[in-house]
Amino acid sequence: MPTKYDIVKQEIKSRILDGTFQPHQKIPSESELMKQFEVSRHTVRIAIGELVNKGWLYREQGAGTFCADRTHNKRLSSVGSQKNIAIVTTFISDYIFPSIIRGAESFLSKHGYNVSLFSTNNDHDNERRVLEKILTEPFEGVIVEPTKSATSNPNINYYLNIERLNIPYIMVNAFYDELEPLSITINDQKGGYIQAEHLIQLGHRNIVSFFKTDDLQGVKRMKGFIKAHRNHGVTINPNGIITYNSSEKLTKPKEVLTKLLDLDRDSRPTAIVCYNDELAITLLDVLREKNLRVPDDISLVGFDNSFMGNLTEVKLTTITHPQSKLGETAANMIVDLVKEKNGQQKKSAEKVQSVVFEPSLIVRSSTAELNLRKKVTK
Amino acid sequence: MPTKYDIVKQEIKSRILDGTFQPHQKIPSESELMKQFEVSRHTVRIAIGELVNKGWLYREQGAGTFCADRTHNKRLSSVGSQKNIAIVTTFISDYIFPSIIRGAESFLSKHGYNVSLFSTNNDHDNERRVLEKILTEPFEGVIVEPTKSATSNPNINYYLNIERLNIPYIMVNAFYDELEPLSITINDQKGGYIQAEHLIQLGHRNIVSFFKTDDLQGVKRMKGFIKAHRNHGVTINPNGIITYNSSEKLTKPKEVLTKLLDLDRDSRPTAIVCYNDELAITLLDVLREKNLRVPDDISLVGFDNSFMGNLTEVKLTTITHPQSKLGETAANMIVDLVKEKNGQQKKSAEKVQSVVFEPSLIVRSSTAELNLRKKVTK
DNA sequence: TCCGATTTGTTCGTATGTATG
DNA sequence: GCATACATACGAACAAATCGG
Numbered sequence: 001m002p003t004k005y006d007i008v009k010q011e012i013k014s015r016i017l018d019g020t021f022q023p024h025q026k027i028p029s030e031s032e033l034m035k036q037f038e039v040s041r042h043t044v045r046i047a048i049g050e051l052v053n054k055g056w057l058y059r060e061q062g063a064g065t066f067c068a069d070r071t072h073n074k075r076l077s078s079v080g081s082q083k084n085i086a087i088v089t090t091f092i093s094d095y096i097f098p099s100i101i102r103g104a105e106s107f108l109s110k111h112g113y114n115v116s117l118f119s120t121n122n123d124h125d126n127e128r129r130v131l132e133k134i135l136t137e138p139f140e141g142v143i144v145e146p147t148k149s150a151t152s153n154p155n156i157n158y159y160l161n162i163e164r165l166n167i168p169y170i171m172v173n174a175f176y177d178e179l180e181p182l183s184i185t186i187n188d189q190k191g192g193y194i195q196a197e198h199l200i201q202l203g204h205r206n207i208v209s210f211f212k213t214d215d216l217q218g219v220k221r222m223k224g225f226i227k228a229h230r231n232h233g234v235t236i237n238p239n240g241i242i243t244y245n246s247s248e249k250l251t252k253p254k255e256v257l258t259k260l261l262d263l264d265r266d267s268r269p270t271a272i273v274c275y276n277d278e279l280a281i282t283l284l285d286v287l288r289e290k291n292l293r294v295p296d297d298i299s300l301v302g303f304d305n306s307f308m309g310n311l312t313e314v315k316l317t318t319i320t321h322p323q324s325k326l327g328e329t330a331a332n333m334i335v336d337l338v339k340e341k342n343g344q345q346k347k348s349a350e351k352v353q354s355v356v357f358e359p360s361l362i363v364r365s366s367t368a369e370l371n372l373r374k375k376v377t378k
Numbered sequence: 379m380p381t382k383y384d385i386v387k388q389e390i391k392s393r394i395l396d397g398t399f400q401p402h403q404k405i406p407s408e409s410e411l412m413k414q415f416e417v418s419r420h421t422v423r424i425a426i427g428e429l430v431n432k433g434w435l436y437r438e439q440g441a442g443t444f445c446a447d448r449t450h451n452k453r454l455s456s457v458g459s460q461k462n463i464a465i466v467t468t469f470i471s472d473y474i475f476p477s478i479i480r481g482a483e484s485f486l487s488k489h490g491y492n493v494s495l496f497s498t499n500n501d502h503d504n505e506r507r508v509l510e511k512i513l514t515e516p517f518e519g520v521i522v523e524p525t526k527s528a529t530s531n532p533n534i535n536y537y538l539n540i541e542r543l544n545i546p547y548i549m550v551n552a553f554y555d556e557l558e559p560l561s562i563t564i565n566d567q568k569g570g571y572i573q574a575e576h577l578i579q580l581g582h583r584n585i586v587s588f589f590k591t592d593d594l595q596g597v598k599r600m601k602g603f604i605k606a607h608r609n610h611g612v613t614i615n616p617n618g619i620i621t622y623n624s625s626e627k628l629t630k631p632k633e634v635l636t637k638l639l640d641l642d643r644d645s646r647p648t649a650i651v652c653y654n655d656e657l658a659i660t661l662l663d664v665l666r667e668k669n670l671r672v673p674d675d676i677s678l679v680g681f682d683n684s685f686m687g688n689l690t691e692v693k694l695t696t697i698t699h700p701q702s703k704l705g706e707t708a709a710n711m712i713v714d715l716v717k718e719k720n721g722q723q724k725k726s727a728e729k730v731q732s733v734v735f736e737p738s739l740i741v742r743s744s745t746a747e748l749n750l751r752k753k754v755t756k
Numbered sequence: 757t758c759c760g761a762t763t764t765g766t767t768c769g770t771a772t773g774t775a776t777g
Numbered sequence: 778g779c780a781t782a783c784a785t786a787c788g789a790a791c792a793a794a795t796c797g798g
Binding site for chain 1: 765766767768769774775776777
């Protein structure tokens with residue numbers, strides 16, 4: 001003899017199979033079903049519960065119970081419950097990346113996902129190997145920090161393949177323009193603008209800037225730097241913009257700065273805009289060698305609000321970066337996308353969309369008003 | 379906030395994973411569990427129901443509820459030739475851990491393995507959750523940095539279960555003594571010895587030391603510190619050894635040092651031994667506040683040769699730590715063990731065995747000979 | 757084989773909490 | 778702010794299966 005909840009279950013299943021309930025359509029509420037089948041709420045809940053467990057329905061508290069979309073769930077059933085998310089970053093151990101990863105890992109762990117880590121060392125060949133690996137293994141979602149995002153990418157096809165396999169992915173920090181992916185970035189142009197504006201407002205007119213331009217962040221920060229000068233009617237020092245790439249980051253900026261500081265007092269820069277705090281700390285070494293005091297002799301602005309900027313004797317003026325918050329946001333977004341793909345999410349009422357964090361200035365002690373006295377002292 | 383049935387569910391799952399409930403063994407009856415957890419039968423049934431759904435238990439009406447035998451299932455799902463290695467560390471984003479992880483990730487990627495990351499935040503509850511996850515998913519090998527390695531570990535059973543499932547694992551930085559696992563460590567006692575000896579040879583007699591003693595590394599470094607004093611016939615300042623644990627690391631050492639520096643000139647320490655560079659940098663802040671010059675007024679020795687020690691205006695004297703090399707060695711070892719398990723062993727001539735890295739001193743500019751002039755100057 | 761104690765299975769009622777629209 | 782809908786939790790009763798004596 002069939003049980004009451006079995007009858008309810010079968011009836012609901014029938015209505016799904018005969019098309020009465022279309023995917024993502026709301027089915028009658030529990031109290032409605034109580035009346036229809038003349039059973040208790042508990043019985044209805046058991047019936048629905050089993051159907052949810054088998055993937056026929058999904059529930060949303062406060063909203064209702066909905067028919068799941070079972071069109072392409074073969075992968076899911078064959079793999080079982082492997083909840084793997086891949087995180088691809090350029091670097092693993094450097095700078096603010098550990099914080100970003102931690103934010104994502106923390107969130108994903110809490111939600112029962114495994115986190116697999118890959119790093120490209122900002123190299124396209126490595127990126128390709130990583131993407132091949134991801135395409136081969138059963139990942140449910142991917143968080144990518146693009147490799148050399150400012151240059152054209154030879155691996156675009158791999159990303160298109162990921163899309164074709166219906167694997168959700170999002171890009172953080174930057175993105176490949178051709179793909180127009182969901183992304184989580186910060187407003188780098190505005191950040192660069194704020195850096196420059198801060199120094200301009202402090203009276204500096206001869207500002208030298210260093211931007212790493214193999215990634216989009218540097219290109220945009222540079223754009224902001226230029227715009228700030230233009231908007232404030234300040235002409236940019238012709239040698240005021242130095243660009244470098246990842247492989248040169250330990251050498252070129254130091255060398256160039258050393259040369260610039262050897263110039264005579266009048267043409268020597270009075271302030272430095274750095275692509276990030278990491279570079280600022282590196283350049284601080286040069287300033288110490290030259291016996292220049294920060295900020296009395298020269299001002300210095302970093303970017304990213306890295307913990308590094310607080311370790312030194314000079315606390316860096318810098319621009320905010322969400323760091324672990326960014327990782328967490330990315331994790332949250334990818335989990336939503338995975339749910340949506342598996343038909344466990346509402347329609348498109350709240351469509352997942354890209355996030356842009358707005359940067360702001362943190363003034364510490366590496367910047368000061370332009371000291372005109374300097375010309376007098378000696 | 380966890381629900382009651384979630385608590386019951388987790389607890390039952392834990393007892394399965396830690397071996398309390400063996401396959402096909404009867405678990406306590408519903409009414410028994412009601413008493414144990416002080417919840418209604420309804421709640422117990424929900425908890426058990428979900429575990430039955432996921433295949434952890436099976437019920438037999440009239441007989442009881444039994445632990446399912448997952449060994450066959452596990453093998454089946456892992457046949458899919460997924461090469462997953464789990465890395466469990468205490469922290470992900472702090473200090474030298476990113477470097478260790480990078481070293482391991484780099485090697486494992488090259489050899490076609492996926493790397494899944496877990497962090498325990500040096501908390502046993504988190505460690506348990508991570509180990510449960512690892513036991514649930516198909517991992518071929520595990521690299522673990524033990525959580526609170528100096529204290530007795532409540533999760534030993536999980537490690538024994540990992541052994542029972544024939545999953546190779548190795549411990550890095552420290553290990554639980556009871557398990558006698560394969561491990562990759564550094565000779566922390568010798569490191570502590572070298573730290574102290576260096577200062578003693580520079581003439582310091584009043585040395586204060588700070589050790590984080592919830593991990594074995596701190597305990598061993600402290601042991602070396604004491605031994606160095608004994609071997610050189612130097613008596614240890616009665617208040618010369620300060621211990622703290624992970625949760626106090628940002629507060630206690632700073633507070634204690636501040637007090638010690640307020641002592642009169644004669645009883646004030648002339649040198650500081652730090653558990654690691656991270657602490658040294660923290661304490662450097664205190665010294666700056668007190669307007670003490672390093673190394674002229676006070677010497678400072680760190681440990682681990684972290685990049686942090688090179689960022690500041692005072693370059694730290696410190697002890698070497700292999701960092702990414704350690705991660706790489708661990709990765710290499712786990713790959714060998716996995717191969718061995720899968721019978722792809724080359725020769726048994728080269729048996730895999732534990733590695734101990736020998737530390738050495740790096741003298742930079744944070745230590746100097748005891749300055750006797752101090753008493754004269756004022 | 758039957759009995760009775762135990763254990764899980766089904767069903768109802770009630771109450772309160774929390775998210776959604 | 779309010780009604781609606783799902784989520785969690787307690788209690789009670791009876792049915793059906795199992796198992797030892």
